[in-house]
Amino acid sequence: MAPFPAELLLKICSDLQKESPNALYAVAASSREFSRVARPLVYSKFRFAAYRADKEALSEKAVKRVELWTSEGIAPLVRTCIISRGWSFRDVLVPNGLLETFFDAIEHFRGLRRLVIDDVELGGHLSKIHACLPALEDLKVDLRDAKEPAVFKPAKTIEGAKLKRCQLTLRMKDGLPAFIPFLHPSDLTHLTLECNLRFWVKKASRLPAFPKVVALSLGGFAIKQASDILALLPKFPAVQELTLADLDDLDYSAFTAAALGAMVDTLTTIDVPVELVPILLPAAPYLTHIKLSESSNNTCWELTPMLKGVSSSNVVSLNVYLNMPDAAALSTIFTAFPQLRELHLQAYDGEDLTDRGGSLASSIFSRGRGKHAGIVPPASLKSFMITWFSDDDFNSEENWRWVHTLPDGGSADSDGEGGSSDDEDADSEEKAVDDGASSAPRTNAGVPEYLQSTRDAILQRLPGLTSLWLDYPPFLVTWRRLAPMGTVSYESMVFDCEQDGPGIEAEDFWASR
Known part of the structure; x- marks a missing residue:
């Protein structure tokens, strides 16, 4: 054979x-x-924990396993290595010795391309990573409890690792100087810095430009002044994706298009505080994708005035996390971006979802009738996703579909047609409990028809839609077709806690649109 x-x-x-x-x-x-x-x-991916509980002994099996992976026969095959801190519910974590075993044999990992260090104290080992991993392209370091590594001076006779991607999450630590030898302007393409930037800011005038960086993310609560960011942005003239996240109440008045440097001519995607959107929209001719993430703590009261009077036909995708949304905010979004093809709205109600009192929620699920029916989404919209969250964390897998059901035979219309309002329902339930009377059991009768009619009303207003996700616990409507007016390839409606979900998370549904 x-x-x-x-x-x-x-x-x-x-x-x-x-x-x-x-x-x-x-x-x-x-x-x-x-x-x-x-x-x-x-043997392409090697993973081990560098700490153990102080009351537990390291097993011989764990030692033998790391010895195998670090051997001359196996280590050259490894392309990704993940070193984690480990976990213990009560006990104090102490080093288990496996990190030393790894660094004693680090020369064997000559094919390693990606290294992830999750809250592990490196001490003086960073110099070995730089000198002994010539193929290393991607370094991700996240330090929560671990101390920052020691600063080292690379030997002139060794070229050392030259990263293409570097992600440093150092919290409030001054750890940036230790990683400078890894950051070569001629190689670096993706850079994430969530740390104290003062080391670079102080020498910004002497800092070289990084002409190949196309994705830049700066943030973290260690950044206290807008000037720290503005001093560095001009050093990255070719950035296409810009993220400014987890910034603690900075003064954005100093931000101008000129202060951002040459990157305004190359930007296509931004994830920034809403205050910067009116500055970037008119200045960035190729900006098409905007994300206003949870870290920016956006509210409808901030978003609406910021986007009023702003308009861009180039923006085709918006992913926004919005506190206390209302219909006016949604209308403002559609006016500002008339050619939207993709909208992902993550809405935070700020209270228990059992009240179902949010005006935006009721308008979306009211079959297009009522006082919010005047909202006109762009006809260009192809992907439409809305997900609601609340303080009570009902979005967890265990309990988020247990929140509530519709009353028997009723609909959730908010315009007074076909049933009582949510507030009236809640009041009547409370009165029944107070009077000692037994309230009528809630069932799911009529819910499928209600959800289907809601979906159909949206599709009637948006004939070009190919992806739909409506998630307001316990209701979840997912629907997809390959082309506008084409055959439906997937659909699911969840309205009961005992139903199986659609088998896909919101992030995956959005990524596969």
């Missing part, structure tokens, strides 16, 4: 890796040819 082509074996092994690592191990042990192709996949 002729041997399998290597390409076919690689395809088989790749699929096995996605389905089950154990299956991939079994295939690798089945024959020499399979092993030759599968071994690099089996």
